[in-house]
Amino acid sequence: MTAVRTALVVGGGVAGPVAAMALRKAGIEATLFEAYPTAADGVGVTLTLAPNGLAALGILGVDDVVRAIGQPMNTTVVTDGYGALIGTTPNPAVEPETLGVWRDELSRVLLEQAAAQGVRVEYNKRLVDVTESADGVTAVFADGTTSTGDVLVGCDGIRSKVRSLIDPQAPAPKTTALLNFGAAADWVPPGAELDTMYFSFGKKAFFGYWAQPDGRTAWFANVPDPRIMSFSEANATSRETWLESLRETFAEDTPARDIVKHTRAENLVAIGSIESMPPVPHWYRGRMVLAGDSVHGPSPSSGQGASMAVESGIQLARCLRDLPDVPSAFAAYEELRRGRVEKIIVRGARTTNSKSMGNFAKTMMRIMMPLAQKTFLNPEKTLGPEQRYRIDWDARVTAPAAAPVA
Secondary structure, eight states, rough: OOOOEEEEEESSSSSSHHHHHHHHHHHHHHHESSSSSSOOOTOEEEEEEEEHHHHHHHHOHHHHHHHOOOOOEEEEEEEEEEEEEEEEEEEEOOOEEEEEEEEHHHHHHHHHHHHHOOOOOEOOOOOEEEEETTTTEEEEEEOEEEESSEEEEEEOOOTOHHHHHHHHTTTEEEEEEEEOOOOSOOOOTTOTTTTTTEEEOOOSEEEEEEEEESSSSSEEEEEOOOOOOOHHHHHTTTHHHHHHHHHHTTTSSTTTTHHTTOOOOOOOOEEEEEEEEOOSSOSTTTTTTEEHHHHOOOOGGGOHHHHHHHHHHHHHHHHHHSSSSHHHHHHHHHHHHHHHHHHHHHHHHHHHTTTTTTTTHHHHHHHHHHHHHTTTTTTHHHHHHHOOOOOOOOOOOOOSSSSSOO
């Protein structure tokens, strides 16, 4: 058993609260530090929580509260900009179900559950530096305060400060020339099923949506744009201006045109360019380690970002629970996770690239889709193995074969 007794967890999105709860379950006292004054209200839009992610949350006893804010998704329908059907695909036959959730609600619920389980959560704590000693690590925050623990876990997102502290030469996120938007519209397309995700390869951009029981439609759009924008850069433009631009982009598409038309500017979120992480050479150094998007953030198109973050937080806790020293625990954690997450990142990148197809490619997709769904796009073959992955919390983690690198 490791000598680790305390952990500092930086970041209050999805990975942070899960890692903190898992560490506490493993007998390690975790304190969670969030840079903002509250949970991520209004930051981000919709996401899918895959069966493997929901099953992992069950280890922590929080799957039912997440189900309460989620919407089961059983089918994917793909159309073109005219509303014509390209293909209908049932989700893989995996239990538990895939959920559609709002990111800010998921973050809020996980933070509440972490606090209820005894995790101390401190807000307005933006990490600016770290100092290490032989027996501990100290986090330095922008407000001048510090906190010391045995290890520090960086769950601070795709633009991670902890990643740069571990390795100043660490790669930055890769960006795609697609701007990402999302919102809820005060209207539901006639005939839209509540358990179905709808994806539309429109004339100018990609559009996804699902109908909600409350009479709204959750939607997102991926719009080709050569300008690479961060979240803050995208939000330098007003929501009203972006909404007008989106109405022009989808003016000829069905039903995207009407969904965007029934969206209020105050409900629109401009996320910026789609980003994903390339392979990160160093997942840890000394007493610092990365989890979630900070080390393996996939494109949103993967449908696995939140689930990967959940899995990693739990696997890290198992490694720290079972192995006798920090370097061995961190090395075992990387060995458990790197191959799986990097494979999913590659798949997500392929899916993202398909969203900027030209008209000829869209025509060929329409022709080939029936055959593809029976072969290489069969969800049982492409997604089933990913979604059936399960963590055995009680199984003991063994040390990695290769000597860990401190």
